Amino acid sequence: MSKFDEIINQDKPVLIDFFAEWCGPCKMMSPILKDLKDSLGDAVSIIKIDVDKNQALASKYQVRGVPTLMVFKNGKQLWRQSGVIQKNELMTLVQKFSY
Template sequence: MKPISVTDATFENEVYNSDKPVLVDFWAKWCGPCRMMAPVLEEFSEEYSDHIKVAKLDIDENPLITTQYRVMSIPTLGIFVNGKLVDKLVGFMPKEELANRLSKYINA
């Protein structure tokens, strides 16, 4: 399953009301590390789709959620469990490191 796009308007339904953990990629089109992260997140999403939902939020088009979670650097990956932000990862990382950092949410 590919990452889904979320917006300020769909965030509540897709993230807060999700029945599994959600990894939200806060990104922007002009961000080089974000573009490097995109294929990693696609692979990750395909591999772990049974355990975690992957969503992408364009910070330029969705200022409300971006401001609410005080996203200052991108890419920022927010991990939401039961509608609550439980962890934040900032910057590019390879898929193995991402899987390792998220293992407690994937295997829960």
């Protein structure tokens, strides 16, 4: 089992941020994700994955644009969206998948 599979197999929501260093909107997501983590603490795991350094993983999940955010729980992908997403929307999503 890969490290990624271990990460997404938690029984709490795992928010994955597929990003790239050169991507402007990705840079906008960083403070939003930090805020989200500060608000939710251990209720969520937030993992950032650089698509340039992890091309096989990006390809497996068909990430065509960055940022692409996904929520996994117990190894299942529950949600996915590309682009910048505001903290309130992410918070509602993560809380919805927490139960």
